Amino acid sequence: MNLLLMRHAKSDWGQGISDFDRPLNNRGIFAAEQMGILLSNEGIMPDYIICSGAQRARQTAEGMIEGLKYDGKLFVSNHLYLCDISDFIQVISKNGADHQTLLVIAHNPGTEGFITHLTNQQKHVTTANIAHIKLPITQWSDFAKSTKGELIDFWRPREPR
Numbered sequence: 001m002n003l004l005l006m007r008h009a010k011s012d013w014g015q016g017i018s019d020f021d022r023p024l025n026n027r028g029i030f031a032a033e034q035m036g037i038l039l040s041n042e043g044i045m046p047d048y049i050i051c052s053g054a055q056r057a058r059q060t061a062e063g064m065i066e067g068l069k070y071d072g073k074l075f076v077s078n079h080l081y082l083c084d085i086s087d088f089i090q091v092i093s094k095n096g097a098d099h100q101t102l103l104v105i106a107h108n109p110g111t112e113g114f115i116t117h118l119t120n121q122q123k124h125v126t127t128a129n130i131a132h133i134k135l136p137i138t139q140w141s142d143f144a145k146s147t148k149g150e151l152i153d154f155w156r157p158r159e160p161r
Helices: 026-041 055-068 085-095 110-119
Strands: 002-007 048-052 074-077 101-105 130-134 149-155
Touching: 002 110, 026 055, 026 130, 026 149, 048 055, 048 085, 048 149, 055 074, 055 101, 085 101, 085 110, 101 110, 110 130, 110 149
Parallel strands: 002 101, 048 074, 048 101
Antiparallel strands: 002 130, 130 149
16 A cells, blocks of 8 residues: 655745634745646546645645645544644544555644654655655554554655756
8 A cells, every 4th residue: 555645835824813723825825736747747636535624725735735636535533733643643544544545634743753753764844845754554554553564755845946
């Protein structure tokens, strides 16, 4: 199984807006779509997208959908907002169904910690970064805290291709 873990794109820090409701800024909107295009150019298409319910994560998902030309389903989970490793595992194992490649869009520090937990590799995860992790399971319902995977690739929006 393939897991694409993404931190939401760059958000706006406007005054008077709750953290949960912060939208993407212009750079974030552009980066989200560009990262979708990058995955498409790499020949990677998620079967299913799961994202945090926070505004910036939902907008990141919209940009990815546009860039990928994705026509599948999107599942929004508030459990991915400021989540920990157990939350990631619960949301993924419960909602991954029989999809082979999941794209999960969430926040830091959870995303960074989850990548380290799964791969034993520490990555500094900035906005719109994506980790591609190969997991040795055949169904998401088998995904557990003890599951370890291999970091296949790690993409940042500002790195040249």
